[in-house]
Amino acid sequence: MSHPLTRVLALLELLQTDAGLTGTQLADRLGTDVRTIRRYMARLRELGIPVESEGGRYGGYWLAHGYQMPPLVLTNDEALAVVLGLIAGERLGLSSTATARASALAKIERVLPKPLREPLAAMRDTLSFTAGTVIAQAPETGVLLSLAQASRSGRTVDLRYRSWREEQSERALDPYGVVFHAGRWYVIGHDHLRGGLRTFRIDRIASVEPRAEGFTTPAGFDPVGHLTAALAQAPYRWQVEVLIDGPIEEIARRLPDSAAVLTAHPGGVLMCTRAEQLDGVARLLASLEWPFTIHSPDELRDSLRVLAGRLTAAAERLPERLPG
Secondary structure, rough: OOOOHHHHHHHHHHOOOOOOOOOOHHHHHHHOOOHHHHHHHHHHHHHOEEEEEOOOOOEEEOOOOOOOOOOOOOOOOHHHHHHHHHHHHHHHOOOOOOOHHHHHHHHHHHHOOOOEEEEHHHHHHHHOOOOOOOOOOOOOOHHHHHHHHHHHHEEEEEEEEEEOOOOOEEEEEEEEEEEEEEEHHHHHHOOOOOOOOEEEEEEEEEEEEEEEEOOOOOOOOOHHHHHHHHHHHOOOEEEEEEEEOOOOHHHHHHHOOOOEEEEOOOOOOOEEEEEOHHHHHHHHOOOOOOOOOEEEEHHHHHHHHHHHHHHHHHHOOOOOOOOO
């Protein structure tokens, strides 16, 4: 059973978000009875929170007009969820700016009680992720929020966009959805200039201006599916095929779907992937514990030899005698 203070805080949250609920409705939401709700209301008034009410069958409760809620009232679980979200956003490249993340963390920690503030600070300082921090250009916050709002409301927008060739263009877009993938933000939608579906990196969008006209997203459209399919068809310099002599279940745990396509093969597991640089593929293969055979390209063998040479040199390097 939750602590009475937790229920009082939950009641305060309900009054802020759903003004006018009756005593019975509030009791149902909090899993208690109407008599207890009246007691909680009296407690809020004792704390100086102006709760107003109207009697009768259709009467309800609400906060006085113009009343400003305290800046932050969080339970332990809620505070942990917020801090973990901020930390994950930084580590995975989700944060729009480091300054905003640091400022939000500082504000939260400043108003939290010491018994909760210290464990959360310890979590912030000690938490590790298996995936490294993504190094990518974060989108401008206003651009990202404008695209999300236009997508939800079905409003066409005007974009100023810079391509990977540094070419500037202006175009109208019906934004069907916003997707975060592999450290970058994308918007997918109908591009009026090209007359079809297009994908844009949001960090390359300089500005977004909503238009008066609206649009309807096609029924069943899947922004994530479209993005992953579009990225899979993007041209890469190297097509890689390697046969790995190991169990496919174990190999799949080491190689995420975004890294390679794995197919069971009579001689083992066929790994198919694409890459701009083969040195990354060489490092990936070297990290596996199973023997493998390169099918293509032959240039991957050279990359492995270079990597093997560096590792051999490191293994044979003797430490210098420390002074003293």
